[in-house]
Amino acid sequence: MTALLHNETIDVLLNRRSIRAFRDEPLSEETVATIETAAQHAASSQYLNDWSVIRVTDQERKDALAEIGGQPYIATAPALYVFVLDEYRNMVIAREQGVDVDGDAFTLKNSYRFSQAQNDAVLALHAMETAAESLGLGCVILGSILNDIPRLIELFELPKYTYPVLGIAIGKPAQEPALKPRMGRGLQFFDDVYNSDPAFVTRNIAVFNDEVHTYHDLRDPNTPVPTYDVQTANKATDTSVLERGFDHAAAQGFDLDH
Ligand SMILES: Cc1cc2nc3c(=O)[nH]c(=O)nc-3n(C[C@H](O)[C@H](O)[C@H](O)COP(=O)(O)O)c2cc1C
Known part of the structure; x- marks a missing residue:
């Protein structure tokens, strides 16, 4: 295998693992400002900046998220964020500019914007994760909070044209999990065209099966x-x-059929 290059950024990425136990220590104000600003610097589709974040500080809301996700450690996370895709802010701006946001020509509610806003939110979250890890913190991304989307919408008073994407819990690690194996690069990277031969998958996944089993x-x-x-x-x-x-996207004002 070709040797990899190393620098601080690469090593942070290569050592990334999910952390699900945190020390009971708050993040400093500077740390919070740094990871939040790093998130804001992620790329954004057509520069629409169509994501927002709920910083969850209220313990009752943290408890509610832990209950929804079925993961008690969520309630103990020193920092907890819920990323949402957000065309509400852009709708307000467009409306102020005279756009008829109730008319058919209004496309911020349609599927392309929805999916790109989701991409934007994920990229921002990942930037936050990497920034936090580079400062010695641990993180876990939380899809489990989507178990009850209507409750999330109510809990965070999410308006029309917003939708929850993912949560992230961040704090000083109180555990040292092993790195989880990744499959051989050849299974995920194809030269020029996709290799859809099922035998290729079956043949090459065997080694990975064993590696995962020993994790x-x-x-x-x-x-x-x-x-x-x-x-x-x-x-x-x-x-x-x-x-x-x-x-629940339709109830939030989105039209994902178009
Ligand atoms: C979109 C997404 C959602 C996830 N949701 C959860 C979650 O709800 N709870 C959890 O404990 N881990 C969650 N994870 C973490 C994955 O389980 C983890 O990344 C995966 O098992 C690989 O392990 P590693 O992160 O330690 O390499 C999520 C990861 C991603 C990317």
């Missing part, structure tokens, strides 16, 4: 982690994810 998951240290193929098959029929989709 020691701190969440359940006494149970061997299933091989990747078994994990994937289980997730392929996990109906709990149906709650986490875009079913």
Whole structure:
């Protein structure tokens, strides 16, 4: 395998792992300002800046998120953020500019904007994650908070043209999980065209299956982690994810059919 280049940024990225236990220490004001500003510097589709963040400081709301996500450590995170895709602010701006935001020509509510706003939010979240990790903090991204989207919308008073994307918990790590293996690069990177031969997948996933099986998951240290193929098959029929989709987008004013 070709040797990798190293610098501080690369090493932060290569050592990234999810942290799910935090020391009971708040982040300094400078740290908060730094990671929030780093998030703001992420790229933004057509410069619409169409994402916002709820910084969750109120313990009752933290508890509610932990309950929704079914993950108690969420309530103990020193810093907790919920990223939302946000065309509300842009709608207000456009309306002030005289745009008829109730007319058919108003496209901030349509699927392209929705998906690009989601991309923007994810890029910003990832910038925040990397910035936090570069300062010695640990993070975990939280899709589990989407288990009850209507409750999130109510909890954070999310207006029309906003939709929750992901949460992130950040703090000083109180655990040292092993790096989780990644599949061989050849399985994810194709030269010029996609290789859709199923035999290619089956042949090349075998080594990764074994590597994943030997990973020691701190969440359940006494149970061997299933091989990747078994994990994937289980997730392929996990109906709990149906709650986490875009079913509530129409109620938030979006028209994702166009
Ligand atoms: C979009 C997204 C949602 C995630 N949601 C959760 C979550 O709700 N709870 C959790 O404990 N980890 C969550 N994770 C973390 C993944 O489980 C983790 O990244 C993955 O198992 C790989 O492990 P690593 O981050 O330690 O490399 C999420 C990660 C991503 C990218």
